Amino acid sequence: MSTAIPTIEEFVRSDYKYGFVSNIDTETLPPGLNEDIIRAISAKKNEPEFMLNWRLRAYRHWLTMTEPRWPKVTYPRVDYQSIIYYAAPKKKPQLGSLDEVDPELRRTFEKLGISLDEQKRLAGVAVDAVVDSVSVATTFQKDLEKHGIIFCSFSEAVQKHPDLVEKYLGSVVPHTDNFFAALNSAVFSDGSFCYVPKGVRCPMELSTYFRINTANTGQFERTLIIADEGSYVSYLEGCTAPMRDENQLHAAVVELVALDNAEIKYSTVQNWYPGDKEGRGGIYNFVTKRGIAKGRRSKISWTQVETGSAITWKYPSCILVGEESVGEFYSVALTNNYQQADTGTKMVHIGRNTRSTIVSKGISAGHGQNSYRGLVQIRPSAAGARNFSQCDSLLIGDKCGAHTFPYIEVKNDTAQLEHEATTSKIGEDQIFYCNQRGISKQDAVNMIVNGFCKEVFRELPMEFAVEAQKLLGVSLEGSVG
Amino acid sequence: MQPILEIRNLQAGVEGRHILKGISLTIQPGEIHAVMGPNGSGKSTLAAVLAGREGYDIVSGEVRYLGQDLLELDPEERARAGLFLAFQYPVEIPGVNSTYFLKAALNEIRKHRGLSEMDAIEFLGFVKDKIKLLELNEDLLKRPVNVGFSGGEKKRNEIFQMAVLEPRLAVLDETDSGLDIDALRVVSNGVNKLRSPQNAALVITHYQRLLNYIVPDFVHVLMDGRIVRSGGKELALELEERGYDWIAREQRLAA
Numbered sequence: 001m002s003t004a005i006p007t008i009e010e011f012v013r014s015d016y017k018y019g020f021v022s023n024i025d026t027e028t029l030p031p032g033l034n035e036d037i038i039r040a041i042s043a044k045k046n047e048p049e050f051m052l053n054w055r056l057r058a059y060r061h062w063l064t065m066t067e068p069r070w071p072k073v074t075y076p077r078v079d080y081q082s083i084i085y086y087a088a089p090k091k092k093p094q095l096g097s098l099d100e101v102d103p104e105l106r107r108t109f110e111k112l113g114i115s116l117d118e119q120k121r122l123a124g125v126a127v128d129a130v131v132d133s134v135s136v137a138t139t140f141q142k143d144l145e146k147h148g149i150i151f152c153s154f155s156e157a158v159q160k161h162p163d164l165v166e167k168y169l170g171s172v173v174p175h176t177d178n179f180f181a182a183l184n185s186a187v188f189s190d191g192s193f194c195y196v197p198k199g200v201r202c203p204m205e206l207s208t209y210f211r212i213n214t215a216n217t218g219q220f221e222r223t224l225i226i227a228d229e230g231s232y233v234s235y236l237e238g239c240t241a242p243m244r245d246e247n248q249l250h251a252a253v254v255e256l257v258a259l260d261n262a263e264i265k266y267s268t269v270q271n272w273y274p275g276d277k278e279g280r281g282g283i284y285n286f287v288t289k290r291g292i293a294k295g296r297r298s299k300i301s302w303t304q305v306e307t308g309s310a311i312t313w314k315y316p317s318c319i320l321v322g323e324e325s326v327g328e329f330y331s332v333a334l335t336n337n338y339q340q341a342d343t344g345t346k347m348v349h350i351g352r353n354t355r356s357t358i359v360s361k362g363i364s365a366g367h368g369q370n371s372y373r374g375l376v377q378i379r380p381s382a383a384g385a386r387n388f389s390q391c392d393s394l395l396i397g398d399k400c401g402a403h404t405f406p407y408i409e410v411k412n413d414t415a416q417l418e419h420e421a422t423t424s425k426i427g428e429d430q431i432f433y434c435n436q437r438g439i440s441k442q443d444a445v446n447m448i449v450n451g452f453c454k455e456v457f458r459e460l461p462m463e464f465a466v467e468a469q470k471l472l473g474v475s476l477e478g479s480v481g
Numbered sequence: 482m483q484p485i486l487e488i489r490n491l492q493a494g495v496e497g498r499h500i501l502k503g504i505s506l507t508i509q510p511g512e513i514h515a516v517m518g519p520n521g522s523g524k525s526t527l528a529a530v531l532a533g534r535e536g537y538d539i540v541s542g543e544v545r546y547l548g549q550d551l552l553e554l555d556p557e558e559r560a561r562a563g564l565f566l567a568f569q570y571p572v573e574i575p576g577v578n579s580t581y582f583l584k585a586a587l588n589e590i591r592k593h594r595g596l597s598e599m600d601a602i603e604f605l606g607f608v609k610d611k612i613k614l615l616e617l618n619e620d621l622l623k624r625p626v627n628v629g630f631s632g633g634e635k636k637r638n639e640i641f642q643m644a645v646l647e648p649r650l651a652v653l654d655e656t657d658s659g660l661d662i663d664a665l666r667v668v669s670n671g672v673n674k675l676r677s678p679q680n681a682a683l684v685i686t687h688y689q690r691l692l693n694y695i696v697p698d699f700v701h702v703l704m705d706g707r708i709v710r711s712g713g714k715e716l717a718l719e720l721e722e723r724g725y726d727w728i729a730r731e732q733r734l735a736a
Contacts, residue, residue, distance in 0.1 A: 438586045451625070
């Protein structure tokens with residue numbers, strides 16, 4: 001068997017297709033972090049007083065914190081004084097006029113397969129495009145407005161809907177939450193904002209597309225989605241970055257709020273530059289995502305397909321406060337070459353009869369290290385709570401690793417919890433069996449990996465499920481064809 | 482007529498062990514050849530080398546399949562060219578639906594033959610009769626490949642796949658092992674239905690009983706990596722009666 005292992009490894013060598021740099025005229029603030037930089041960011045965004053104060057509070061708190069070392073990932077310390085905290089394409093369009101988007105930016109997004117042209121865009125998806133620190137375009141805003149839905153960049157929301165921002169910003173992830181959330185709160189420069197009013201079912205998929213372009217910058221965006229009573233929204237984020245030898249930091253915060261009978265479905269296809277085959281470069285993806293199912297019978301569902309980044313550290317979580325509220329987490333995390341991922345979820349059951357489901361699929365190839373870390377917490381008030389967790393790991397080759405760290409805390413004895421876990425390996429015998437039926441090695445690996453991830457893919461919006469499958473294929477692509 | 486398979490003085494091994502020590506065998510269209518032999522004689526190595534399994538080293542010799550150098554081809558190229566191996570131990574592939582798997586396989590082979598690819602509906606129509614031939618339940622098509630199949634189902638599934646893929650040369654590696662008499666009959670019946678003047682089969686088995694159902698044109702006895710005796714179907718009966726030892730003794734005497 002051992003003689004055959006290199007052949008499998010050939011497949012896990014991949015080429016990153018989004019590694020280009022666009023030549024966009026960019027305005028940046030000098031690198032480094034201090035109160036002046038934060039004041040400068042706030043001033044550039046013309047923010048109201050409450051925002052600046054919030055940022056400064058976060059910054060001062062951040063200074064008292066240390067970078068967490070508990071994740072099962074290793075990387076050199078980040079020099080926070082060498083990062084550029086603000087970079088924006090110079091030619092910013094007037095809000096709402098897509099025609100004025102810099103043609104170079106437009107081409108960048110065309111290359112990524114995202115058209116900012118509403119006529120050409122697949123029907124049914126509205127896009128907010130974020131480059132480096134700012135949102136450059138949001139499509140279909142007018143159509144959405146007819147339904148009372150607000151979908152815009154975070155900066156625009158701060159200007160036009162300060163009351164909503166002030167009410168909900170930091171209400172799910174407070175600025176004191178953790179090191180990276182505090183940093184984000186201090187310096188975040190844009191992101192997406194969405195508010196779906198009472199009883200409205202959002203008629204199209206909303207999506208944000210993040211692109212890091214400028215060298216030495218960090219991307220710190222913030223997304224806030226509020227689903228008012230009885231509303232529904234499905235939201236998707238995607239992301240890519242140029243290939244560079246140095247690491248770049250991405251520290252985002254996502255907050256979701258679901259009121260009575262509201263449902264938020266949040267899907268991520270994360271494809272940041274993963275670094276090269278020797279592990280040089282790549283994005284540090286240190287992200288805090290949390291949703292509060294505040295209302296009765298509300299529901300928050302996270303689906304993530306994580307194929308990019310040198311290091312991924314994120315735990316999209318659900319705080320289940322409302323009675324009978326539901327939290328879901330469906331995840332595929334792939335680590336290839338020298339990528340590391342420590343990801344999972346937290347399900348905090350507070351309300352009575354709350355339910356949660358966790359399905360995590362980790363795929364490790366090359367020298368990749370993949371950890372599932374998850375917390376299921378049943379608070380004393382959560383009578384009748386239920387959780388089902390399933391954590392499966394798939395290994396490709398013999399130099400990678402899969403790890404599972406499940407934490408279960410139960411403080412109410414009427415709760416029911418189930419936990420299932422499996423680890424399997426794509427065997428040479430499986431590949432050979434496929435070969436012997438005429439199926440190439442690469443198709444065989446894709447077939448097996450896609451089969452392994454099926455339960456998660458079917459949670460993704462239709463067209464993105466296809467994209468995610470292709471992305472996994474590309475991430476595992478090798479030189480044999 | 483061009484032979485389907487010509488093996489000339491094939492020597493091969495695995496992990497430094499020399500297993501096949503000079504095999505020569507020619508299979509013409511329409512013929513069924515049986516290779517029999519005791520455990521460890523090299524039967525499964527022969528099947529693995531023909532199918533192109535990784536990890537086997539070819540020491541010397543030549544194998545021509547339909548006139549081309551078989552050993553030059555990747556395993557999937559051999560399969561697409563119509564060489565089918567019914568596995569002794571069919572492999573489970575969790576998460577991969579049987580229909581999806583077999584349709585992908587069939588379409589690879591059809592592409593190779595210059596035929597158009599079949600869509601899901603055509604495919605289901607096409608396999609319906611074949612699944613009946615093997616007396617398999619249709620819901621097998623909805624299950625992951627070989628997962629949760631009984632031993633007998635796995636073997637029948639191999640022959641079902643063979644019926645769908647319509648190979649020029651089928652290599653059956655101990656397809657009878659672990660089968661009860663009813664399953665043996667079903668499997669053999671499947672193989673017999675697929676016999677044609679254009680195709681051929683190489684049936685590898687330890688026991689003679691399979692050859693009561695799949696009647697071979699030639700029987701070869703493999704011992705210690707060599708074909709030590711070839712004959713007609715009656716050779717199999719003689720082996721059944723007398724075991725392998727007498728051939729071994731004769732071999733030693735001759736040496």
